[in-house]
Amino acid sequence: MLADAIAYAGAVLDPDVVVDVATLTGAATLSLGRGHAALFSPDDDLAADLEAAGERSGERLWRLPLVEDYRETLASDHADVCHIATVPGVGAGAIVAALFLQEFTGRRRWAHLDIAGPARSERDQGLTGKGGTGFGVRLLLDWLQTLG
DSSP: OHHHHHHHIIIIIOOSEEEEEEOOOHHHHHHHTTTOEEEEOSOHHHHHHHHHHHHHHTOOEEEOOOOGGGGGGGOOSSSSSOSSOOSTTOOOHHHHHHHHHHTTSTTSEEEEEEOTTTTEESSOBTTBOSEEOOTTHHHHHHHHHHOO
16 A cells, blocks of 8 residues: 555656555564664655654654665565565565665655554653554654654
8 A cells, every 4th residue: 555655646646756664574673673764765865854753753764775675575576566575585674665666656756654653652751652552743843844
């Protein structure tokens, strides 16, 4: 559904930038724990702006690479592209998932925030209580305020 939403946004709304936020993979949580969300973007400036907004808002991001060598693992005999790695033993689930989403972004600026880790808290801490944290709201509001 997220890939469909990204494709729809590109085809109908024609935005300059797409930033998607999803609890997409457990792999992001395994890599970064609950303190950081994974950030994927081929656009260095957009990534830096989102990272800075994350620092200012207290919703921290850690940029992970879009490893082009893994793109071939999305090959499918039944579809244009597969949503998981089709090559056994590749791992890198968060990266492969982001590469899948990138297939639907067209040529526009894009970032994906995999918030699987910080989207939920096991205890009351800091600005968030136990349960759903709303992670990304403060970060995106901060980032939007910096746009001219």
